[in-house]
Amino acid sequence: MNIQWYPGHMTKARRSMQEDIRLIDLIVELVDARAPLASRNPDIDQLGKGKARLILLNKSDLAQEQWNIAWTEWFRKKGFYVIEVDSRSGAGLKKINAVVQEACREKLERDRRRGIMNRPVRAMVAGIPNVGKSTFINSFAGKACTKTGNRPGVTKGKQWIRLNKSLELLDTPGILWPKFEDPRVGILLALLGTINDEILDRDELALELLKLLQNRYPRVLEKRYEITDAGMEPAKILENIAAVRGCLMKGGSLDLPKAARLLLDDFRSGKLGRITLEIPDEK
Numbered sequence: 001m002n003i004q005w006y007p008g009h010m011t012k013a014r015r016s017m018q019e020d021i022r023l024i025d026l027i028v029e030l031v032d033a034r035a036p037l038a039s040r041n042p043d044i045d046q047l048g049k050g051k052a053r054l055i056l057l058n059k060s061d062l063a064q065e066q067w068n069i070a071w072t073e074w075f076r077k078k079g080f081y082v083i084e085v086d087s088r089s090g091a092g093l094k095k096i097n098a099v100v101q102e103a104c105r106e107k108l109e110r111d112r113r114r115g116i117m118n119r120p121v122r123a124m125v126a127g128i129p130n131v132g133k134s135t136f137i138n139s140f141a142g143k144a145c146t147k148t149g150n151r152p153g154v155t156k157g158k159q160w161i162r163l164n165k166s167l168e169l170l171d172t173p174g175i176l177w178p179k180f181e182d183p184r185v186g187i188l189l190a191l192l193g194t195i196n197d198e199i200l201d202r203d204e205l206a207l208e209l210l211k212l213l214q215n216r217y218p219r220v221l222e223k224r225y226e227i228t229d230a231g232m233e234p235a236k237i238l239e240n241i242a243a244v245r246g247c248l249m250k251g252g253s254l255d256l257p258k259a260a261r262l263l264l265d266d267f268r269s270g271k272l273g274r275i276t277l278e279i280p281d282e283k
């Protein structure tokens with residue numbers, strides 16, 4: 001499958017992020033726990049050089065717990081602070097404050113030595129589209145916070161969300177561009193719903209998902225769609241799904257595009273259960 005996507009505002013987003021990064025101490029980078037590498041743009045490592053880094057494995061409720069743990073370990077070994085979160089329910093968010101202080105400890109100590117006391121850590125949220133940045137900011141900031149705007153000399157035009165006395169968050173997240181020169185990454189991003197369905201071949205994408213499920217989650221297919229043999233050709237499985245779910249065209253023949261859409265929706269909404277598409281060190 002060949003996915004091409006060249007959004008025009010990419011350069012603008014990058015420039016505005018570069019500017020914002022100068023104002024902050026820490027980058028809170030959201031990745032999708034179901035495909036944590038595919039859903040990040042490694043450019044952030046260059047952009048965020050010298051800043052403290054926290055990775056949030058967001059949508060961890062949709063990914064398999066065993067792999068959430070493995071990914072947490074994987075990123076830790078690379079030197080990141082990592083927390084599993086579910087921004088929709090708020091799970092995991094309580095841990096963030098303490099980890100942020102720990103991640104910025106050196107910086108805070110340096111401040112203290114220079115006589116700067118109690119300056120809050122400033123952070124920005126970053127991630128590719130649809131990874132959950134707005135949901136996270138809303139849940140994390142909640143209602144209790146106050147917005148502080150336009151501080152003279154420091155952050156003209158910027159809005160900061162004061163979370164508590166030791167943490168402030170830039171209220172506009174940094175948008176990172178997904179990188180999908182690698183077709184495997186393109187497929188994973190399409191499955192997650194990062195790339196708009198309309199610009200790709202949904203039927204082909206459904207077949208890719210079926211292949212992935214066959215390999216790692218054969219029971220899911222059997223349970224949800226009454227497939228008797230998860231080893232059959234993916235195209236056959238899709239036909240089975242169409243038949244079991246009554247996806248039929250007017251004349252009674254199978255409506256495969258409808259079955260494909262149903263399968264993709266079931267996956268994206270978690271109806272197939274907790275599924276991790278990408279596992280560490282699998283290439």
Ligand code: G4P
Nearest residue numbers: 058059060085086087088128129130131132133134135136
């Ligand atoms: P963005 O700002 O990074 O573009 O992402 P946004 O917050 O808009 O979230 C994209 C979708 O992901 C939303 O669903 C949101 O509810 C969902 N989401 C965000 N975080 C989590 C999470 O931790 N777990 C789960 N299960 N879902 C999450 P939507 O269907 O587009 O909108 P809505 O129907 O929820 O309003």
